Amino acid sequence: xxxFQPHSVEDALEIAQTAEATFLAGGTDLVLHMRTGKVxxxxxxxxxxxxxxxxxxxxxxxLNIGSMATFADLxxxxxxxxxxxxxxxxxxTMGSPQIRNQATLGGNLGNCSPAAxxxxxxxxxxAEVHLMSAEKEEIVPLATLLGRTPLLGQETLIRGxxxxxxxxxxxxxxxxxxxxxxxARLSVAVALEVNENKVENVRVALGAVGRRAFLSESLSQVLxxxxxxxxxxxxxxxxxxxxxxxxxxxxxxxxxxRVAVSGVFREALESIITEGGIQA
Amino acid sequence: xxxxxxVVNEKPYTLNVEPSExxxxxxxxxxxxxxxxxxxxxxxxxxxxxxxDGKTVNSCLVLAAQANGSVIxxxxxxxxxxxxHPVQKAFVExxxxxxxxxxxxxxxxxxxxxxxxxxxxxxEIGIAMSGNLCRCTGYDKILRAVKIAAExxxx
Ligand SMILES: Cc1cc2nc3c(=O)[nH]c(=O)nc-3n(C[C@H](O)[C@H](O)[C@H](O)COP(=O)(O)OP(=O)(O)OC[C@H]3O[C@@H](n4cnc5c(N)ncnc54)[C@H](O)[C@@H]3O)c2cc1C
Ligand code: FES
Ligand code: FES
Numbered sequence: 001x002x003x004f005q006p007h008s009v010e011d012a013l014e015i016a017q018t019a020e021a022t023f024l025a026g027g028t029d030l031v032l033h034m035r036t037g038k039v040x041x042x043x044x045x046x047x048x049x050x051x052x053x054x055x056x057x058x059x060x061x062x063l064n065i066g067s068m069a070t071f072a073d074l075x076x077x078x079x080x081x082x083x084x085x086x087x088x089x090x091x092x093t094m095g096s097p098q099i100r101n102q103a104t105l106g107g108n109l110g111n112c113s114p115a116a117x118x119x120x121x122x123x124x125x126x127a128e129v130h131l132m133s134a135e136k137e138e139i140v141p142l143a144t145l146l147g148r149t150p151l152l153g154q155e156t157l158i159r160g161x162x163x164x165x166x167x168x169x170x171x172x173x174x175x176x177x178x179x180x181x182x183x184a185r186l187s188v189a190v191a192l193e194v195n196e197n198k199v200e201n202v203r204v205a206l207g208a209v210g211r212r213a214f215l216s217e218s219l220s221q222v223l224x225x226x227x228x229x230x231x232x233x234x235x236x237x238x239x240x241x242x243x244x245x246x247x248x249x250x251x252x253x254x255x256x257x258r259v260a261v262s263g264v265f266r267e268a269l270e271s272i273i274t275e276g277g278i279q280a
Numbered sequence: 281x282x283x284x285x286x287v288v289n290e291k292p293y294t295l296n297v298e299p300s301e302x303x304x305x306x307x308x309x310x311x312x313x314x315x316x317x318x319x320x321x322x323x324x325x326x327x328x329x330x331x332x333d334g335k336t337v338n339s340c341l342v343l344a345a346q347a348n349g350s351v352i353x354x355x356x357x358x359x360x361x362x363x364x365h366p367v368q369k370a371f372v373e374x375x376x377x378x379x380x381x382x383x384x385x386x387x388x389x390x391x392x393x394x395x396x397x398x399x400x401x402x403x404e405i406g407i408a409m410s411g412n413l414c415r416c417t418g419y420d421k422i423l424r425a426v427k428i429a430a431e432x433x434x435x
Contacts, residue, residue, distance in 0.1 A: 003282050003299035003345050024346070028323060031341050034300055035321075044299060048346050072335070096411025097389070099323060101335040102342065179324060 002043035009052065009132065009159065012045055016155040017134040021045045023157060025068055025107035028099055053106070053160070056080065062162040067106025071118075075100060084163050085271060086121035086170035086189045093117070093174060106158040109142075112151055112212060115182075119146070119213035120189035121172050122161060123205035130159040146212050169194055173267035174207070175260055182208070183253040186260055188240070188268040192223075199228050204240065204265075209247045209257060216243050228273065236269075237262045284348035288313070289357030297344040303337075304328045306344035307354060315355035315384045319413075326412035329385035330354050336392050336411070355384035358391055367391050370429040371422075378416035386412045390426045394433055402427070 002019060006012040015021060021043030024030055033039045047053060053068035056077050063083045065074065074080050075091030094100055094117045108118040109129070122142050129145050131138045133155045139162065145151065152158070174187035187207035193200045202223040207213040222239045226232055244261045248254035281296040288311060297306055307313045307330070319327035321340045328340040331353040359365035364372070367390045377383050386409065393400055393408035400408065405426050414422060 001299045005345070005348060024343070026341075027343060027346060028341050031302065031343060032322060044343075044345075046343075046346055049349070095323075096326065097408060098326060098329060098336050098338045098411040099341075102337050 001041065003046065004043065005046045005049050007049050007051075009050060009157070012047060012050055013132060013134045013155075013157060015045050016157065019043050019045075020154070022154070023047055023110065025104040025110065026070065026102040027107075028095070028103045029107060029111040029113075047106075055160075058083075058165070061165050063165060065105060065161045065163070067109075067158040067160050068104050069106075071095065071100040071103050071105070071108075072097070074105065083165055084121065084125050084170070086124055086172040086191060086268075087118065087163075089172040089271070090117045090121045090174070090187075090189070095178065105161065109158055110152070112146075114211055114213070115176075115178065115185045115187065115208040116213065117174060117187060117207065120187050120205035120207040121170065122163070123213055123215045124170060124172075124189040124191035124203045125163050125168060126166070126191070126203065128162045128164075130162060132157045132159045143215050146214065166193065168192065169272045171268045171271040173264045173270075175264050176208075183256060186257055186264050187213075188261065188264045190265075190268045190272065192272070194228075197227050198225060199232075200224055204236075206240075206243070206247075206261075209244050209261075216240075218243065233266070233269065233273070237265060240265045282345050282348075284345055286347050286349065287351045289352070289354060295344070299343070299345060301344045302340055303330070303332075303342040303344050303347050303352075304339040306347075307339060307352075313354050313356050317381055317384060319381065324413070325382070326385045326389065327382055329388045329412065331388055331392050334392075334395075336389050338411075353388070353391075355387060358387060365391060366432050367394065367426065367429040370425040370432065374421050374425040374428065376417055376421040376425040382412060382414040382416075386414070386422060390429060393426070394430055398430070398433065400426075400430055405430070 004015045022041035024044045024046045053066040055066045071091045071094045080088045105118050108116045127142045128139050129142050168191045170191035172189045176185035185208040189205045192202040204219040205215045241258050244258050285294050307316050317327040319325035323338045323341045329336050330339045333350050359368050367387050
């Protein structure tokens with residue numbers, strides 16, 4: 001097995017084009033998969049020395065997050081706290097301190113497990129993904145990218161994520177740890193705009209209820225353009241339960257998750273709805 | 281084989297490692313630093329915790345090659361019987377050590393916290409130690425030991 005340790009994005013892309021090699025970010029998924037034999041790369045391109053990929057910054061109305069930013073970096077970032085609250089919350093509860101120090105947001109997407117904690121917040125916040133290969137550069141909405149199979153070509157680098165700065169209110173909640181049985185895992189991210197006492201453009205994303213995290217169209221429709229009150233919340237709960245029932249069908253986890261999701265949904269909204277109404 | 285340079289416990293090394301070799305293997309087998317323990321080998325237990333460039337990581341999930349250019353502290357670099365680190369002293373005093381398998385990782389997580397934060401709150405201590413599992417002692421003793429070490433250090 002060959003091992004490459006490039007220092008720039010250009011070099012990484014060139015190696016990816018010429019050698020049959022797999023990108024390595026933190027390694028919290030890949031190193032395990034190599035040990036169990038689940039993947040057997042013939043080469044590795046370690047992105048750890050490409051320092052530009054770790055940047056978190058604001059440019060042209062977007063919060064730009066490099067693919068190599070770790071969950072610890074993101075969870076300590078003022079910019080993320082202020083502009084992408086749901087993502088910030090997800091970073092506090094992901095893994096353990098050691099895992100957060102090593103695991104990257106790019107690797108979370110690259111591995112794309114059904115329960116990847118970074119993806120529901122990114123979906124709810126309307127994030128786009130910046131992809132690059134030696135031949136092509138592309139910015140795609142995450143929701144579109146998650147519809148592709150395979151997710152990425154072998155030579156495609158996740159350069160980073162762009163989250164539009166839209167003054168959204170957002171929140172995230174999850175149930176279950178990574179190694180908890182799949183039946184006990186579930187996550188919900190919500191983002192919305194507040195106009196007077198109405199909420200607009202409500203986006204709800206669910207994790208661990210399908211093959212990949214997804215945005216719910218119907219929740220958007222049911223919940224957008226309305227007054228935020230108890231009735232709104234109960235409507236959301238009914239609808240989110242219906243979606244989970246539909247997504248899981250007769251799977252063994254369905255009865256449990258259908259009940260559990262209402263609590264997780266309410267919790268995801270806790271940072272948005274306070275006792276007195278909508279949080280200022 | 282690939283050549284890597286790293287500093288471990290303040291000593292520089294040049295090593296030739298296999299691309300798939302993990303940091304824990306290089307530390308134990310090539311450098312003979314047996315204080316770093318392998319428990320689960322899957323990132324869950326924290327027994328293999330080392331400090332890499334100022335941050336705790338599970339050395340069972342890091343490739344040795346990824347540590348190229350890094351500065352690493354293992355338990356051997358923290359203290360010894362003659363001059364134990366305040367965290368080690370507190371662990372012994374409180375009785376937070378039973379079989380001792382988890383202790384090196386625990387001590388490194390605690391030391392790393394105190395290096396960054398002289399006066400951690402109980403919540404901060406709880407979070408910092410949450411990636412280290414112990415099968416023997418109650419966590420109470422471990423958390424108390426870290427608190428005592430913090431109070432000692434702050435004096
Ligand atoms: C003990 C433990 C607990 C965990 N807990 C959680 C949890 O609570 N929530 C959660 O979501 N996950 C959890 N994980 C899973 C894992 O940590 C995450 O998925 C993490 O984000 C992976 O990032 P990484 O940098 O380690 O990726 P790596 O393992 O380096 O890579 C993962 C995959 O992505 C590809 N890849 C990485 N970077 C790029 C890039 N820039 N471009 C193209 N492809 C790329 C790699 O080729 C590989 O296929 C846990 C893992 C462990 C071991
Ligand atoms: S041995 Fe590395 S975390 Fe358990
Ligand atoms: S003292 Fe035995 S595992 Fe902690």
